[in-house]
Amino acid sequence: MEKDEKTGEKAPPMILLDKVGKFYGNFRVLSECSTQVAKGEVVVVCGPSGSGKSTLIKCVNGLEPFQEGEILVNGVSVGAASTDLPKLRSHVGMVFQNFELFPHMTILENLTIAQTKVIKRDKAEAEQRAAELLHRVGLHIHATRYPGQLSGGQQQRVAIARALAMDPICMLFDEPTSALDPEMISEVLDVMTELAQDGMTMMCVTHEMGFAKRVAHRVAFIDQGQIVEDVSKDEFFDHPRSERAAQFLSRILHH
Amino acid sequence: MNYNWNWGIFLEASPDGTGSYLYTLFLGTRWTIAVSLTAWVAALVMGGVVGTLTTLPRRGWAMLGDAYIEFFRNIPLLVQMFLWFFVVPEIVPEVIGTWMKQTPNSSFWTAVVALAFFTSTRVAVQFRAGILSQARGQMMAAQALGMNMTQSYCYVILPMAFRIILPPLTSEFMNILKNSSVAMAVGLMELTAQTRAMQEFSFQVFEAFTVSTIIYIVINMVIVFGMRRLERWLAVPGFSIDRASEADLRGGA
Numbered sequence: 001m002e003k004d005e006k007t008g009e010k011a012p013p014m015i016l017l018d019k020v021g022k023f024y025g026n027f028r029v030l031s032e033c034s035t036q037v038a039k040g041e042v043v044v045v046c047g048p049s050g051s052g053k054s055t056l057i058k059c060v061n062g063l064e065p066f067q068e069g070e071i072l073v074n075g076v077s078v079g080a081a082s083t084d085l086p087k088l089r090s091h092v093g094m095v096f097q098n099f100e101l102f103p104h105m106t107i108l109e110n111l112t113i114a115q116t117k118v119i120k121r122d123k124a125e126a127e128q129r130a131a132e133l134l135h136r137v138g139l140h141i142h143a144t145r146y147p148g149q150l151s152g153g154q155q156q157r158v159a160i161a162r163a164l165a166m167d168p169i170c171m172l173f174d175e176p177t178s179a180l181d182p183e184m185i186s187e188v189l190d191v192m193t194e195l196a197q198d199g200m201t202m203m204c205v206t207h208e209m210g211f212a213k214r215v216a217h218r219v220a221f222i223d224q225g226q227i228v229e230d231v232s233k234d235e236f237f238d239h240p241r242s243e244r245a246a247q248f249l250s251r252i253l254h255h
Numbered sequence: 256m257n258y259n260w261n262w263g264i265f266l267e268a269s270p271d272g273t274g275s276y277l278y279t280l281f282l283g284t285r286w287t288i289a290v291s292l293t294a295w296v297a298a299l300v301m302g303g304v305v306g307t308l309t310t311l312p313r314r315g316w317a318m319l320g321d322a323y324i325e326f327f328r329n330i331p332l333l334v335q336m337f338l339w340f341f342v343v344p345e346i347v348p349e350v351i352g353t354w355m356k357q358t359p360n361s362s363f364w365t366a367v368v369a370l371a372f373f374t375s376t377r378v379a380v381q382f383r384a385g386i387l388s389q390a391r392g393q394m395m396a397a398q399a400l401g402m403n404m405t406q407s408y409c410y411v412i413l414p415m416a417f418r419i420i421l422p423p424l425t426s427e428f429m430n431i432l433k434n435s436s437v438a439m440a441v442g443l444m445e446l447t448a449q450t451r452a453m454q455e456f457s458f459q460v461f462e463a464f465t466v467s468t469i470i471y472i473v474i475n476m477v478i479v480f481g482m483r484r485l486e487r488w489l490a491v492p493g494f495s496i497d498r499a500s501e502a503d504l505r506g507g508a
């Protein structure tokens with residue numbers, strides 16, 4: 001529960017969750033979840049299957065409605081009825097476990113559709129931005145192909161580029177590598193690592209502890225819908241405070 | 256059975272004075288095609304809209320869509336045809352009712368409306384299935400990029416839904432052609448009606464129905480062929496069953 005991080009003392013956090021609670025019908029999925037992500041900070045969220053990680057991260061850009069507490073993204077309340085959610089989402093990038101590229105569009109179209117339709121960039125500018133980002137993730141030669149013609153790792157890199165094309169102020173990742181074959185995981189993690197080193201604000205649900213050790217500033221551990229640990233990376237790996245986190249770590253690290 | 260086959264009958268003058276019996280059947284075929292095509296286009300649009308409504312998160316819209324489907328699906332087509340032709344003009348305000356009865360080709364328009372409503376429920380159910388078959392993930396991905404509901408449906412969900420349901424839509428298209436024969440009940444001289452007329456005047460029942468059967472089969476084959484072409488044209492490279500390459504294999508063998 002403590003919020004005694006060295007970061008975010010003065011500048012308001014990019015993402016702030018304050019006692020967020022959520023129900024599916026009568027079933028409580030999240031309770032009193034509080035955490036924050038400062039500008040430029042990378043927070044890894046982990047926890048056992050079914051603990052509510054996906055639900056939590058989808059609350060951040062309002063893809064899932066929540067009933068209790070408050071979420072602020074760059075100072076804008078996600079839960080407020082007056083908030084223009086499409087507008088808020090247009091500058092919060094999100095990457096999904098199953099890539100979710102649009103299968104009937106070419107890779108280039110996947111990267112330009114939201115640029116032209118949502119933020120009304122003209123086509124040439126959108127294509128230019130798309131080409132830059134495809135270069136950055138090493139997939140520019142595939143611009144005219146379709147998602148179904150790419151490997152999983154390539155598709156996920158395209159998905160990251162698609163989110164970046166909107167010039168997001170922060171990025172949300174929901175287990176971006178867990179649907180990938182082992183040999184493709186590193187190509188995606190490399191892109192994410194580079195992104196983190198460029199100073200992107202990131203909230204990542206992932207079980208890639210190597211990635212967490214390498215780039216995370218903080219780790220939040222969720223169990224049964226509660227954030228039971230929210231500490232610096234070193235503290236999490238060296239001295240997990242809760243028994244559940246220690247158990248989780250030993251299982252995942254010795255796997 | 257004593258039956259005098261006479262294939263030459265088609266060249267003989269028909270009593271309606273328009274020309275030969277063959278020409279009579281041709282006129283019928285033209286009505287059949289006109290009524291089927293018009294009703295099909297309308298059914299596609301109406302079914303697409305209603306099917307989409309049923310998948311919206313707003314309960315009100317979804318219930319409206321469901322009610323529409325249940326209503327128009329559960330009344331026999333022939334009854335709907337009669338309702339539009341005999342009942343509706345009497346219960347709407349008189350000006351409209353008179354206009355409906357006096358409008359040229361009123362049996363044609365009645366048939367179009369009845370077929371369109373009836374078929375649109377079946378198209379709507381297909382659209383709903385096509386939309387729901389795409390995991391919620393596609394909708395979330397569209398929304399995560401900042402698209403609103405309309406944009407998500409128009410750019411992401413519906414284009415794939417349409418591709419997914421093309422094969423079942425083909426059979427609905429064929430159904431509407433077959434169902435168009437019901438239009439003879441409201442006096443439209445479409446193919447079946449003209450065939451019946453020819454049979455009554457010429458007594459050559461076998462010839463008449465043989466030819467109209469062949470015409471129906473040929474039109475349906477054209478539909479199947481056209482829809483296959485459309486499927487190939489819209490096929491998404493690398494996406495599940497690539498019918499195009501499948502057809503190529505069959506064609507090449």
Ligand SMILES: Nc1ncnc2c1ncn2[C@@H]1O[C@H](COP(=O)(O)OP(=O)(O)OP(=O)(O)O)[C@@H](O)[C@H]1O
Binds near residue numbers: 027029048049051054
């Ligand atoms: N749409 C839904 N309706 C009802 N319950 C749901 C729904 N989505 C998720 N849940 C439940 O909410 C809980 C949290 O789910 P969530 O997907 O957030 O877990 P997770 O931590 O992401 O798990 P995983 O590691 O398997 O992805 C689970 O018990 C799940 O069964």
Ligand SMILES: [Mg+2]
Binds near residue numbers: 053054
């Ligand atoms: Mg999950």
